[in-house]
Amino acid sequence: METVLHRLKQETHIAPKEIIFCNVIITYYARARLPDKALQTFHRIPSFRCRRTVKSFNTLLNALLICKEFEKLKEVFFDMENYACPDACTYNVMINACCLCGDVGYARKMFDEMLIKGIQPNGVTFGTLVNGLCANSMLEEACRLKDDMVRVYHVKPDGFIYVSLIKGICRVNEVNLALKLKEEMLESKVEMDSGVYSTLISALFKVGRRGEVSGMLEEMKRNGCKPNTITYNAIIFGLCNEKDFDSAFDVLNEMEGGRKLREANDLFEDMPRRRCAPDVVSYRTLLDGLCDGMQFKEAALILDEMLFKGYVPRAVSINNYVSGLLREGETSLLWTVLDSLAGVNCIDIDTWRMVVSMVSDKDKLPKPCEFVDALLMEQNDADHNHKLYNNDEKLLPPFSAVPVVSWRKDFQKMYIFNFAGKRTLTCLIATI
């Protein structure tokens, strides 16, 4: 680093940007536990023909925090007016430092000071404070702050804040209360992430409610959060604690399966660079692998990409994909996938039959006679029936054998019409 910096200083035609000093140099010195070097770099920034702002000042404060040089940190902070005008980030680092020292009172003082100076606290400010309160067993205060941040400061709590609260509450075994908070997140549409579920899963194990874990995992996936290493670690630890090593190995295998899929995906994405453009077989192979590994979202991306290129999956693959989506209750993704597939008319009768029979059980489809009535009505309703016209703008007769695909999901939630031909329609109606 010293050599590079020396060269950088000599090369007068290069003017490094401040962000390089922040993200790379100061931060890496801090990680190497070299606070003096970090401080020295901060002071030298102007000698590199670079303007120094509050950004590098904040980075320096955080570097001293990483090195646990709290005395030095205080000193630099009180010397602030010589370097920069403080902003929210400045106070966020200071609040974090106070909390890590266990001095929540001083953290609050910092918070008040920023208000006095007219600096608007942001999500990070509250996240840091809530976390500090929880870490210092001040749960009631933390919950109150979460409510106040909306009411008084008009900042919406995010996932970070909820996770801190949930963890704090789980530590005193109030898992039901933690689950309530998770519901509150869903209700107020706070974006969910795997952190929320990892925390809850490990808490469920701790209080001996192992039975609820698989449901939690399902909900997690339903809400678009993928279990990551942290989630798996929590599960494996919980299972090992209960001496259920068979299940623990199953989870471990599932984890490794996911890793190999990622490797396959990486290799696939690297193919163009290796001068080997993926062909229809590459796409089909990857799609099958993703579906088998239940990576349905990734599969949908690959599907659209291959359809765009004019490649079509094998019929068995489509059947496998759709049945996986049905099995896992991935309803909204199912519609997307069916839309894409119907767009190129490549859904076979068996797949349609499966979808109709599965969905008609759950979503009370109309009786066959009503179904036909509705179909005929659609034929007469020119307004939103544009797909029933052929290229000559002529209305197609009912039960036409002309290969036109129509796909409606908006009426009573469930009308699957595939106008690929009489055979398909007959099959659908018979199934219902």
Place this chain on the structure above:
DNA sequence: ATAGGGTTAG
């Protein structure tokens, strides 16, 4: 990638 969270062990 100036600032905040989630698991466990060695």
